Amino acid sequence: MIEDPNVIHSMIKDPAYFQVAFYIISPLITFLAVSVAYMAIYRQSKPNVLAHYEPSNNAGSVIDLVICNYGGGTARNVSFSIPIPIGCWGIEKSDKVDPSEFLDINIPVLVSGKSLRYQAGQYGGLSSQLGENLPVTANYNYRTPLRRNKKGKDISILDIKYMARMHSANSPAYDLADAMKGRNNTIFLKTNDQLKAVNSNLARIAKVLENNINTENGNA
Incomplete structure (x- = not known):
C-alpha cells in the first residue's frame, strides 16, 4: 500500500x-x-396479468370480472391457479352457485393493455365464494428483450368488500336498450304500446275500406 x-x-x-x-x-x-x-x-417488456372485480359499466348491482395485462409485453398461454368465481348471483344473500361454471380457461394471447370482461354476478353471491379474499395466480409465458422465452406469474387478491356501500345504477345506454325492448316502464314503452294500438286501428280501417271496395265492385 x-x-x-x-x-x-x-x-x-x-x-x-x-x-x-x-x-x-x-x-x-x-x-x-x-x-x-x-x-x-x-x-x-414484462407482462403484468391481474384479475379483479369491479362494478359493471352498464347494469346496476352487477359485478364484472376483469382480466387485464397491465404490463408492457405480450403474455401467452395465460392460465390461472384456480377457477375464478363467476355466475354468482344474489344481492343480499347468495342464490344457488354452481362451481362448475366458474372461469377456468387458457388465454392464448393477451397483449399489453388488453382487458377481458366477464359478468361475475352480484355482491351476495360473490361474497359467499370469496370469503375475506381469494388469492389467484396468473401463469404465462413471455419473451425478454433478448427474445428468450421465460415463464412469469402474477398474484391477484380477489376482493369485493370495498363495493359494499357503493351506489349502483344502470347506464343510460342500458336503460335505453331495456326501454326499446320493453323491459322497464318508461316513456319508450308507453310510446311503443301506443304505436301498436295505432297500427292495429289502421289495420282495421284498411280492412274495412278493402271490404267496402270489394262490395262496390261486386254490385257494379
Whole structure:
C-alpha cells in the first residue's frame, strides 16, 4: 500500500496513471450503464396479468370480472391457479352457485393493455365464494428483450368488500336498450304500446275500406 504523499502526488500527475485508470473504470461504467438500460427495457417488456372485480359499466348491482395485462409485453398461454368465481348471483344473500361454471380457461394471447370482461354476478353471491379474499395466480409465458422465452406469474387478491356501500345504477345506454325492448316502464314503452294500438286501428280501417271496395265492385 502506497502511503507516501509524494509518491501519490507523482502518480496523479503521471498521464499513464490516468490512462490505466480509464481502461479499468470505463468498461465498468459501460457495463453498469448497459445493465441499467437492459433492466429498464426488461421491466417495460414484462407482462403484468391481474384479475379483479369491479362494478359493471352498464347494469346496476352487477359485478364484472376483469382480466387485464397491465404490463408492457405480450403474455401467452395465460392460465390461472384456480377457477375464478363467476355466475354468482344474489344481492343480499347468495342464490344457488354452481362451481362448475366458474372461469377456468387458457388465454392464448393477451397483449399489453388488453382487458377481458366477464359478468361475475352480484355482491351476495360473490361474497359467499370469496370469503375475506381469494388469492389467484396468473401463469404465462413471455419473451425478454433478448427474445428468450421465460415463464412469469402474477398474484391477484380477489376482493369485493370495498363495493359494499357503493351506489349502483344502470347506464343510460342500458336503460335505453331495456326501454326499446320493453323491459322497464318508461316513456319508450308507453310510446311503443301506443304505436301498436295505432297500427292495429289502421289495420282495421284498411280492412274495412278493402271490404267496402270489394262490395262496390261486386254490385257494379
